[in-house]
Amino acid sequence: MGKQLSLPKPPQRIISLVPSQTELLFDLGLAHRIAGITKFCIHPKEQAKQKPIIGGTKNFHFDKIDELQPDLIIGNKEENYKEGIEQLQQKYTVWMSDIYTLDDALEMLQQVGKLTDTEGKAAELEQGIKSGFEQLQPMQPSIKTAYFIWRKPYMAVGSHNIIDHMLQRCGFSNIFADLARYPEITPEQLQQANPQLILLSSEPYPFKEKHIQEFRELCPQALVKMVDGEMFSWYGSRLLHAPAYLQQVIQEVQESL
Structure with a gap:
């Protein structure tokens, strides 16, 4: 969306607007820093149940988000809606991903690692994912x-x-x-x-x-x-x-x- 982000320190109150990125935050060991998630963020099951819900991926409850006072919101171009993201950007630091391929997904993982000061864990996850896909044997012929x-x-x-x-x-x-x-x-x-x-x-x-x-x-x-x-x-x-x-x-x- 053409925005530059500036984070003076690692965010302590993160809202995730995307189920797969919510699960990533938990797997990066950031459970204690997740302030809010969407109703579609269902993994990891037990931990996700304990987090405040800020609406869906395409209908945010802005009053709820204001109550949670996030210092970082992470979203995705396809899964979220432009008007809602633009409204959030007026008040909060919002980081967006845009993903079409495995390489895009791995880049997102690295970026979230940098944003949240968990680069070591992110690199470990990235290596595991790369290794798994390198071993995948596709249908021959397609x-x-x-x-x-x-x-x-x-x-x-x-x-x-x-x-x-x-x-x-x-x-x-x-x-x-x-x-x-x-x-x-x-x-x-x-x-x-x-x-x-x-x-x-x-x-x-x-x-x-x-x-x-x-x-x-x-x-x-x-x-x-x-x-x-x-x-x-x-x-x-x-x-x-x-x-x-x-x-x-x-x-x-x-x-x-």
């Missing part, structure tokens, strides 16, 4: 894939976002990568695209096993599978666990095709 995030209307993952990047790393060739970032897809479009693999994400729409049949009827030739959306879209310290999970998904797809 297969035509559709990844769905919403129902009624159907919405899939397009291009220029972290999920598309993760699909590529798995060797899952995104059939809607030439469309918008999160395009609305008609049943006819899906049938015409003729995917070999359809992945139904657990978030933001909570797809369940019962929805698999719905997609099988549209694309009888495709393998339809539920996946953990956090492992494809959370770009904080959860990336430590993503490679093992993604490898398991790749293996299950290989065995099923």
Whole structure:
């Protein structure tokens, strides 16, 4: 957003507006310095439950934030809303991330480490994440894939976002990568695209096993599978666990095709 930040000392009262970045703060050992989080910040479960809620990622409760008197607020361009961030910037120090790839996520991790004076722990997490992704064995050859995030209307993952990047790393060739970032897809479009693999994400729409049949009827030739959306879209310290999970998904797809 073209803003320069100046922090005279490490922040002691941090508000996080993004679930994956909240989890990162906890994993950096900053639990005692987290002043507030959103209602979607659910990890780590027990610790997150004890923190004040400042609304959602796209509807901040400004009065609650004022009560908490943060000395640093961290957000994300895609997950938060511009008007809300601009309003917060008038009063508070607000740091924003903008993430499309694994490299972007690792840079965010380094930056948060610098901001919070936890660079050593951040470097340790970064090394663990890099090492995990270096060992990831993608599908060979890649297969035509559709990844769905919403129902009624159907919405899939397009291009220029972290999920598309993760699909590529798995060797899952995104059939809607030439469309918008999160395009609305008609049943006819899906049938015409003729995917070999359809992945139904657990978030933001909570797809369940019962929805698999719905997609099988549209694309009888495709393998339809539920996946953990956090492992494809959370770009904080959860990336430590993503490679093992993604490898398991790749293996299950290989065995099923």
